[in-house]
Amino acid sequence: MMMEEVPTPSGGPLLSGPHIRAIADVLLDLSLDIETLGTILCGNADVVQRHTEELQTIDLIAQKQRSLAAILQADCPDSAMSSIGVDVLRTRLYELLAVEETEDEEQPWQQIGSEADEAEDKAQAKPN
Numbered sequence: 477m478m479m480e481e482v483p484t485p486s487g488g489p490l491l492s493g494p495h496i497r498a499i500a501d502v503l504l505d506l507s508l509d510i511e512t513l514g515t516i517l518c519g520n521a522d523v524v525q526r527h528t529e530e531l532q533t534i535d536l537i538a539q540k541q542r543s544l545a546a547i548l549q550a551d552c553p554d555s556a557m558s559s560i561g562v563d564v565l566r567t568r569l570y571e572l573l574a575v576e577e578t579e580d581e582e583q584p585w586q587q588i589g590s591e592a593d594e595a596e597d598k599a600q601a602k603p604n
Contacts, residue, residue, distance in 0.1 A: 500548035507541035510534055540565045 491499075514534040517523050524531065543560045547569075550556035560566040 496548050500545040503541045503545040503548070507538040507545070510541070511538040514538070536562065536564075 511534075514531055517527070517531060517534070539562050543562055543565055547553050547556045547560075557566060557569055560569070
């Protein structure tokens with residue numbers, strides 16, 4: 477499995493394949509921990525009766541963690557994302573990626589606006 481280096485959002489040092497694999501392993505461990513906690517809580521009928529929604533949320537968290545780990549371990553993250561079984565997570569990731577792509581691309585209207593701002597700044601800086 478060939479993993480490339482991934483730039484951090486802050487523009488700092490890159491995450492390398494070993495870092496990504498380590499993060500994926502920790503996500504898998506956490507999913508097992510949270511799943512075990514949910515199983516223990518489900519052993520108490522009173523807890524199940526009072527906290528069904530919360531127990532379902534615990535299960536969803538474990539599923540999301542496993543899905544994120546799978547993306548990090550995948551040779552093709554795009555394919556791994558499209559096969560995520562948790563609709564809410566898949567949708568959220570696609571939304572975040574779309575916003576990031578939009579922010580990375582300078583739109584024509586942004587360029588025109590910044591040129592107009594620069595011209596206005598120059599005009600204001602000139603002595604009368």
